[in-house]
Each structure stands twice: as structure tokens, then as C-alpha cells.
Amino acid sequence: MTDVTGVTVRALLVATAVMAGCAGSESPKPAPAVTPSLQATTWTATDAAVEPKKPATPERSIEALAEDGKAAAAGMRTLKSAQLSGQREVGQELLAPGDADACVRIAFSAGEPVVAQLLDDKGRVLSETPATTDGRLGERGPVCIRRQEAMRVRFAAKGDADVRFVAWTSR
Numbered sequence: 001m002t003d004v005t006g007v008t009v010r011a012l013l014v015a016t017a018v019m020a021g022c023a024g025s026e027s028p029k030p031a032p033a034v035t036p037s038l039q040a041t042t043w044t045a046t047d048a049a050v051e052p053k054k055p056a057t058p059e060r061s062i063e064a065l066a067e068d069g070k071a072a073a074a075g076m077r078t079l080k081s082a083q084l085s086g087q088r089e090v091g092q093e094l095l096a097p098g099d100a101d102a103c104v105r106i107a108f109s110a111g112e113p114v115v116a117q118l119l120d121d122k123g124r125v126l127s128e129t130p131a132t133t134d135g136r137l138g139e140r141g142p143v144c145i146r147r148q149e150a151m152r153v154r155f156a157a158k159g160d161a162d163v164r165f166v167a168w169t170s171r
Helices: 002-025 063-072
Strands: 077-095 102-120 125-128 131-137 143-145 150-170
Touching: 063 077, 063 102, 063 150, 077 102, 125 143
Parallel strands: none
Antiparallel strands: 077 150, 102 125, 102 131, 102 143, 102 150
16 A cells, blocks of 8 residues: 555656646746846946047147257258147148249157158158157158149147147258
8 A cells, every 4th residue: 555655646746747837838938138227337427428638738849849950950941830739630831832942851749649741732742750749750851842842741640639840941
């Protein structure tokens, strides 16, 4: 009888387990997707409204750059000095077509790394520096154009550009 009772108890347990499994014959529902709560994220004022970054001020003043010309541009006269600010690219006309050939040298200082270029009136690059915050165009010698040509300087940056420069010419 114990066998019967043992079998009966086992049979009852198996039957109950099977019935419990079959009772919910619907397919199991997938667990709800967990989405991050907005309350769990902490926002700061700078994340919500990013203030535009002002360009850094160039290290050297126009006066300090002009002093650089005593050695770098010996025998040349000061053509132009300026501070330019703008987004990504700033430039200025240096020489208009004239009645004589002309040569130019430039010393510059920028708040952020810039690529400096001297361009002719057709947009051809006459001289260029790699990205730097301080440098010269015409480092190895003045950059020259013919009398019927014009020349401009251009400074290109990844962001805002703030550049000071002094240019010297032979004309």
C-alpha cells in the first residue's frame, strides 16, 4: 500500500505540475523593454544650453609682432597690421595690382591653431603654414608677386579664429 500511496503521491505531484503548466496555455509574454527614466538622468545647465565658446586671445600683441619684423623683414616697410576675428576663416587683401613687383612677409599670433596662407588674385597658395598659434609666412624668404597681381592673407581654423598679424612689403 505504501507503494500505491507513494505512486499515488508521485502521480498526483506530476499531474499537478502538468496541469499547472497547461493552465496558462497562452504563450509567455515578453518582459517589458527597460527604457531609461528621464528622472534617472541628471542634466546640467551646460548640457541644456551650450554657450558658444569665445576664441582665445592671441598670445602676442601687434606691437610684439612688429618687433619681430626688425629681424624677419629687414629692409622692408610695414604694410599692414590688424586683428581679425571670425568663424572658421578670416582674411584680408594685402596688395592690389600695382606698377611694380612686390614681396611680402607676415608674422602672426592666433588664439587657436590656424593654417595661414598667402594667396594670389587667382586663389593660388603662394605660402602656407601648418596649423599653429604663432608663425610667419615667408619664413625662408619673402613671398613675391608680379605688378599686375594682387595678394591676400587668409587664416583658417576649426572653430572661431582670432588672429593678430603684421605684414611687411618691399613695395
